[in-house]
Amino acid sequence: MESESMKEYEFTCPACGQQIEINGPMRTAILSNGCPICSASVGDDNFAPA
Numbered sequence: 046m047e048s049e050s051m052k053e054y055e056f057t058c059p060a061c062g063q064q065i066e067i068n069g070p071m072r073t074a075i076l077s078n079g080c081p082i083c084s085a086s087v088g089d090d091n092f093a094p095a
Contacts, residue, residue, distance in 0.1 A: 053095035060085030066095050 049069035056072070057064045058080040067075065072092055079086050 054092045055095045056087075056092055058082060058085055059087060059091055067092075 052069045054067050054069075054072050055064060056067050056075060061080060061083040063080065063082045065081075075081060075087055076089070078084075
């Protein structure tokens with residue numbers, strides 16, 4: 046079983062459209078702090094398994 050830190054996600058910002066591949070800890074940080082590019086608020090639906 047993969048740990049959360051090993052899981053990969055594709056993040057797509059709903060505001061600026063930026064797409065980046067991230068891991069579990071980065072996903073948690075983006076959910077808390079917003080898009081790393083434009084700071085827009087994001088939700089679970091902005092992440093897909095990579």
